[in-house]
Structures are given as structure tokens and as C-alpha cells.
Amino acid sequence: xxxxxxxxxxxxxxxxxxxxxxxxxxxxxxxxxxxxxxxxxxxxxxxxxxxxxxxxxxxxxxxxxxxxxxxxxxxxxxxxxxxxxxxxxxxxxxxxxxxxxxxxxxxxxxxxxxxxxxxxxxxxxxxxxxxxxxxxxxxxxxxxxxxxxxxxxxxxxxxxxxxxxxxxxxxxxxxxxxxxxxxxxxxxxxxxxxxxxxxxxxxxxxxxxxxxxxxxxxxxxxxxxxxxxxxxxxxxxxxxxxxxxxxxxxxxxxxxxxxxxxxxxxxxx
Amino acid sequence: xxxxxxxxxxxxxxxxxxxxxxxxxxxxxxxxxxxxxxxxxxxxxxxxxxxxxxxxxxxxxxxxxxxxxxxxxxxxxxxxxxxxxxxxxxxxxxxxxxxxxxxxxxxxxxxxxxxxxxxxxxxxxxxxxxxxxxxxxxxxxxxxxxxxxxxxxxxxxxxxxxxxxxxxxxxxxxxxxxxxxxxxxxxxxxxxxxxxxxxxxxxxxxxxxxxxxxxxxxxxxxxxxxxxxxxxxxxxxxxxxxxxxxxxxxxxxxxxxxxxxxxxxxxxxxxxxxxxxxxxxxxxxxxxxxxxxx
Amino acid sequence: xxxxxxxxxxxxxxxxxxxxxxxxxxxxxxxxxxxxxxxxxxxxxxxxxxxxxxxxxxxxxxxxxxxxxxxxxxxxxxxxxxxxxxxxxxxxxxxxxxxxxxxxxxxxxxxxxxxxxxxxxxxxxxxxxxxxxxxxxxxxxxxxxxxxxxxxxxxxxxxxxxxxxxxxxxxxxxxxxxxxxxxxxxxxxxxxxxxxxxxxxxxxxxxxxxxxxxxxxxxxxxxxxxxxxxxxxxxxxxxxxxxxxxxxxxxxxxxxxxxxxxxxxxxxxxxxxxxxxxxxxxxxxxxxxxxxxxxxxxxxxxxxxxxxxxxxxxxx
Numbered sequence: 001x002x003x004x005x006x007x008x009x010x011x012x013x014x015x016x017x018x019x020x021x022x023x024x025x026x027x028x029x030x031x032x033x034x035x036x037x038x039x040x041x042x043x044x045x046x047x048x049x050x051x052x053x054x055x056x057x058x059x060x061x062x063x064x065x066x067x068x069x070x071x072x073x074x075x076x077x078x079x080x081x082x083x084x085x086x087x088x089x090x091x092x093x094x095x096x097x098x099x100x101x102x103x104x105x106x107x108x109x110x111x112x113x114x115x116x117x118x119x120x121x122x123x124x125x126x127x128x129x130x131x132x133x134x135x136x137x138x139x140x141x142x143x144x145x146x147x148x149x150x151x152x153x154x155x156x157x158x159x160x161x162x163x164x165x166x167x168x169x170x171x172x173x174x175x176x177x178x179x180x181x182x183x184x185x186x187x188x189x190x191x192x193x194x195x196x197x198x199x200x201x202x203x204x205x206x207x208x209x210x211x212x213x214x215x216x217x218x219x220x221x222x223x224x225x226x227x228x229x230x231x232x233x234x235x236x237x238x239x240x241x242x243x244x245x246x247x248x249x250x251x252x253x254x255x256x257x258x259x260x261x262x263x264x265x266x267x268x269x
Numbered sequence: 270x271x272x273x274x275x276x277x278x279x280x281x282x283x284x285x286x287x288x289x290x291x292x293x294x295x296x297x298x299x300x301x302x303x304x305x306x307x308x309x310x311x312x313x314x315x316x317x318x319x320x321x322x323x324x325x326x327x328x329x330x331x332x333x334x335x336x337x338x339x340x341x342x343x344x345x346x347x348x349x350x351x352x353x354x355x356x357x358x359x360x361x362x363x364x365x366x367x368x369x370x371x372x373x374x375x376x377x378x379x380x381x382x383x384x385x386x387x388x389x390x391x392x393x394x395x396x397x398x399x400x401x402x403x404x405x406x407x408x409x410x411x412x413x414x415x416x417x418x419x420x421x422x423x424x425x426x427x428x429x430x431x432x433x434x435x436x437x438x439x440x441x442x443x444x445x446x447x448x449x450x451x452x453x454x455x456x457x458x459x460x461x462x463x464x465x466x467x468x469x470x471x472x473x474x475x476x477x478x479x480x481x482x483x484x485x486x487x488x489x490x491x492x493x494x495x496x497x498x499x500x501x502x503x504x505x506x507x508x509x510x511x512x513x514x515x516x517x518x519x520x521x522x523x524x525x526x527x528x529x530x531x532x533x534x535x536x537x538x539x540x541x542x543x544x545x546x547x548x549x550x551x552x553x554x555x556x557x558x559x560x561x562x563x
Numbered sequence: 564x565x566x567x568x569x570x571x572x573x574x575x576x577x578x579x580x581x582x583x584x585x586x587x588x589x590x591x592x593x594x595x596x597x598x599x600x601x602x603x604x605x606x607x608x609x610x611x612x613x614x615x616x617x618x619x620x621x622x623x624x625x626x627x628x629x630x631x632x633x634x635x636x637x638x639x640x641x642x643x644x645x646x647x648x649x650x651x652x653x654x655x656x657x658x659x660x661x662x663x664x665x666x667x668x669x670x671x672x673x674x675x676x677x678x679x680x681x682x683x684x685x686x687x688x689x690x691x692x693x694x695x696x697x698x699x700x701x702x703x704x705x706x707x708x709x710x711x712x713x714x715x716x717x718x719x720x721x722x723x724x725x726x727x728x729x730x731x732x733x734x735x736x737x738x739x740x741x742x743x744x745x746x747x748x749x750x751x752x753x754x755x756x757x758x759x760x761x762x763x764x765x766x767x768x769x770x771x772x773x774x775x776x777x778x779x780x781x782x783x784x785x786x787x788x789x790x791x792x793x794x795x796x797x798x799x800x801x802x803x804x805x806x807x808x809x810x811x812x813x814x815x816x817x818x819x820x821x822x823x824x825x826x827x828x829x830x831x832x833x834x835x836x837x838x839x840x841x842x843x844x845x846x847x848x849x850x851x852x853x854x855x856x857x858x859x860x861x862x863x864x865x866x867x868x869x870x871x872x873x874x875x876x877x878x879x
Contacts, residue, residue, distance in 0.1 A: 008692065111580045115852050116814030119832075123585075123848055126836040127592045203705050207818045210707050211833045230711050230822065234719070244708035252703035259699060319780055345784065353782035365773040368792045370870055379791075383782045417872050431781070 010260025016253035027066030082140030087147020095155030195258030276331035289495035302486030357432030363424035374412030422453035660827035667747035679762025701756035710822035806862025
């Protein structure tokens, strides 16, 4: 089996993403300084003591980014969980059973995808109000249709495959067929879709918090910090640069994993 | 016309040679059948002759001479001049072998556009002549159709028209009838026979179906695992197969077809039929049913 | 022709569904519009009168249809915070955003087509991974971060435009275009990377098809096959993708307008969400959704012109 074959993109992506995620998780337990308190002189440029410098309140940016990216990561992970689990359920139902259910759900899907994702998230937020939980719910809902579409195709294409037919003839129940026989075979499309979804979630959360309609204090996320940093860009450009860089590296790493997964799929074909 | 000498082709991602030392010749105006199951190297042989080998992905040696000129090692600019003008190719799946977004007529005259300085009206005239040659009803209408608007049989006729529009000396037919149903298959074979007689075109006819080959070709070569295991006059190979693989291939042909074959062979060359009887075990079954194959 | 009729019917149905969803959602959350317009110290009599004027005493469906007919005749309701017709508030902002989206779209098309072609032709080359990596990097940089950098570098350091001082389109069109160009580039860069990637894989896929071999057997070079056959065959998926791009640019413009201080729809939308100015949000959401649906339909109609097979209704 070539199934576990790695390629350069996959390795590079996993290493890069792994380092960043470990760093972010570490930030949950330890930061060099207290991210919300003044730790030294204001508006200091990057130095050994303050790798990313300090902001206009004298807070250590490195510590702030470490903690703030944790919020972003949690939101992104929960978002793709909601999106992919619900999306896969919808996709499995419509793809496997077909018929009326398929028609109706796919029409609703079409109507939902008519909104640009950020717009839909904004609308949901305008209904639910801002805050961390609501951002997760809004983005989760926004991402359901795309997963539903991807998994629907994967499930529908398997419906008439021989081993599924024979499993059905042997009396396996629909849920067993869906879970045991079909789900593992949709992973190859689901995984790349999840990497893309993760990146979209990170960028969407950052955009929303940046606009001031996402995460609200005391929660701090990357987007929130970037909007904070924009205000002091002239006096402390290192703030915006370090936040932007961490987001870009995280998205870049996961993007490489996605690229690697897709290329591997092609090779296996 | 065509001479292949000790052709070897090995793809980088395969352990075994796809073609392992194949030699044969086709004389002016002759049709040679090349038979073998899929993976036996017959298509790769044809691709080598047509200059379509993916050269970066394989090693190759030997000689392929078309009208005395080497095709295997020739550079791209030379191949370009020969492809289409001296060698026409017809592929298996007419539907996918045609550009879905280009009108059939334009695809037929593409060869003329590349190889001649004919004016558009002249090219169109020639294309319609070619479409008439392949016995398509209403060739003017077909000229303006898109591939998806035609049936498989009509498409394959158009493909043949595109291959013969510049009157190449050699026609390579890579399983041209495999994707078609039996009646259409028979029509296409008749058409090829007519073209061969009318224009004296040499042909290399590739098929996995010995029975189809028998109807068109006087000579046949049988390929297995990259080598030609048997070659000779079709009736000899068909009725007196020497190689076990050929015997196996023939054993796969339904008996009633063999009876018809025998009858035909009798009328053609009555001196050679004695051993043919060996093949017809169930000789008396349903001769009528077999007639539709003719 | 039949295809066009069917496609446009589908367009209208989707538009009605989308507008209904939006209307219903905002109907549920917006509370009492009369109260919102008149403020908290209005007398009950005046509130009642206002409700009647707004038609709030009528059944839900009737309200929806009068809103819908109002929408298409340019009556988008009254803004809560500005106490002005929404239509007159939105129009100038719509112009700005449309102009920016157009500029961005042109940049995307002009840059990605040649880059995508090149990247497909060199796909098996030694530097393919460099191109892929650069593409992934471009997709990874958030548009608003890019905007901050661009507005700092070109606005404050190089002074090619003055951030925050957006010229009026009617008075200084060239100046406005110049200002919008920088924002449009920020929206375009990640999309260019995506379009190049899509083009690369589409063209490679097409080059592996049987008809390419046929074309080569007729004496075409690979570059000729690309020009005569493959490009046209790759065009339909590309146009579909560009239709989606049109939609995504609008989404991207929301954030970028904020950074560049461009008085467009996106910025107005965000402000209205914060102010809970629901009539404005509702109108903007529906306009943006219509824009997305419309670009998808236009892409389909163009695709159908190119690929006659689609006229048979091959795609659901």
C-alpha cells in the first residue's frame, strides 16, 4: 500500500505546524511574562528579553501572541469539528440515501453558499452577538455546506461499489455500512478539505475579531491583537509584524499539509 | 513501407520491457494484423511507429523505418512533418480521442492546416470529401457537428476521415472497433477494406480479437508479453496455430464462428482446408446465427 | 436559448430563497422597528402610527412581499441610526465597492492567466516546488495584514496615496482608482495564488486526455496542442472559478476597506452590525448575496457559450 507514503510538502507542513502548535499549547501553561500586565518599558523593539518587543502599555508581545494564538487555535479546531462532523452527516445522508432528502438539503446548501463565508458569519454574529462561543457557532455553521458537498460526492460515488453492495446483501445495517465501510474511504477527500477549512477558519476568525465583531475582551485572539497593533503600527510595527507572521506561518504550515495530501491522492490514483 | 527491427521499449516505472525485441515489415498496400491481449505491447509498438512514445519516461532502442526513414530516434521537428501527413492514427475510443469543443469538420481538416498551405475553402472541400469517403450520411451536416452530437460509429468514421484526409501511406489502427458494437464493427471493417483497395494504403491493424483481424488482414502477428510469438498468413495462423498462446487465443473464439471461417477459407483456398476441421468441434451448431458476424 | 431561460429561472428562485431567508432572520431578531426608529421616549400613539406606516400590523408573508417589491423598486427601508432611506445611504458606497471589486478582478485575471499557464507547462520541472511554496505563502498571508503593510509602505513611507483620505469618485475619479488600486492588490494576491493553482491542475489534467494524443499524432507540437485545444477545454472550469472569485472578492473587501479607510459597503456593513442597524444590514446582505448569485449565473452562461455540451443540461 502506498497509503502512508509521505512527500516533501507533507513532511515540511507537519514539522512546521507541529512546532507552532506545540508553541501555542505551551502558551496555555507558560508564558515568559504576564501577557496582560506591564512587564517593562513601553514600546521597546525586539530584544533578547522581549523577542517580539513590547506594546504601548509595556506588555510583552511574545507572551501575548503565545496566548492569543491559543484562542484562535481553539476556535479554528472547534469550528472545523462542527463543520466537518455536521457536514459529513449531511453529506452521508444525502449521498447515501439520495432522493427527496438529497434534493431539499442540496438546495438549502446552494442558497447558503450564495453568501460569501465571511458575510454569512457576520450575519450570524449580528444575530447572536459577538463573543468567542458565538464566533465558533457562526463559523461552524458557515463551513457545514462545503463539507457536505465534498462528502456527498464521496459517499454517492461509493453507493454502487461492489463491496458496499455485498455488505448490504450480507445484511449489514445502513449505519454500519456508512460508518465502517464508507466513512474510512471518504477520508482522502475529507482530510484535505479539513486543512483548507482550518485555514479558512483561522483567517475568518482573525478577520472578524479584527473588525471588532468577533472575540471580545477578556478573550484575546490574533485578529483582535492585529486590530490593536494597527493602531500603534507607527510606534510599534513589530507588534503587527509578529502577529501577522505567526498567523501566516500557521496557515502556511497547514496549507503545505493540504498540498501534500492532495498530491499523495493523485499519486495513489 | 514500414519496417520495424528489434524494437525494445521499457518504461521507467515498470520492471519488464513493454516491447522486447519486435520485428516485422508491412509492404506497400498491405494490411498487417497485430493481435494480443491487453498489456502485450501492441499499442506501445504502434505508438513507437507513430512517434508518440513519451520519450522522457522510457528507454527505447531498435529501428522503426517508415519509407526508409527512422522514426524512433528522429527529432521532434522531423516527426512533426511525418505525423499526420505520412502516418495517420485511429485510436480506440472515438469519444475521448476527439476534442469535445471543436467541430468535427475542423478536427478532420486539422492535418491539412498543419501540413499544407491550402486555403480554408479548399480544406473544407477536402474534409467533406474525406467524410464522404468514410461513407457518412450527409457529410456537410457532420462537418458542423460537435463530437457529442454524433454516435460512436459516426465518430469513428470521422476519426478515420481525419486520419486519411491527407492520404498518408500508412494507417495505424489501434483497436479501432473495440469500443463499438458488432454491427458497426463489421461496417467499419468493410470501410477499411475499401480504403485499402481504393488508395492502396498500408495498414497496421491492432486488436485483441483474432476474429476481427481475420476478416481484414491477410497477414497477422501474434504478440505476447512484448514479443511476437507467431507470424504468418492469417488462415495459416488461424487454422494451424503453432504457438500454444495462439492456440489458446483461438480456443476462445466461439465454435460457430469458426465454422463460418472455415466455409470462407474453403471458398478462398480450397487446398488448405484439411486440418481446419480439427477446430470445428461443434461444427453443426447454428450456422445461421454466425452469419451476422460476416 | 433554452439553457439561458432555465438558468435565469434558477437564478430568480435562488434570489427569492436567499431574500426570504434574510428577511425571516432579520424579522425575528430586529425587535420592534417602530421603537428603533422613534427612540425609547416615543409615545404609544406615535409608535402605533409608525407601526401602521411601516405595515408591521400585516401578516408576515405580506410584509415580506411588500419588502421584496420595495427592494426591486429601490425602496430598501429606513435606517435606524441615520433616520434616512437605506437606498440613498448605500448607493455611493456601492459605487466605491464595485469599482474596487472590478479593479481587483482585473488584476486577478491579468496576473493569474499567464502565471497559471507557465506553472502548468513547467509542472514537471525542477522548480515546481518553489512555485508551489510561493503560492502557499501568498495564500497564507491574511488580506488585512497585507493591507496594513501595503498602506504603511505605499501610503506612509512612499506617500503614493494618503491613507484615510479617500477622494470622492465623482470629483476625482483617477485619484479614487489610484487609491483603490492598493486595496485591490491586497484582495487579489491570495486569490491569484488560488487561481494559478487551479489553472495548473486543470491544464495538467487536460493535457493527459486522449484528444491531446490525437492532436499530437496529427503533427501538432505540445505548445500548439495547448493553444488550439487544451486552453479552450480548460476555459469552462476557469470561468466557473472566476465566478466564485467574484464572490470571494466581495467578502475580502469587507476587511480591506476597514484597513484602508475606504467608504464602501463592507465598512458600512460592519458599522451597521455594531449599531444593530438591521434595515441596512439586511439590505447589504441581500445585495451582496444577489451579487454572488449573479456572478455565478453569468459564469455559467459564458461557460455554456463555450461548451455546447452544457446546453443539454449535463450539469444539475
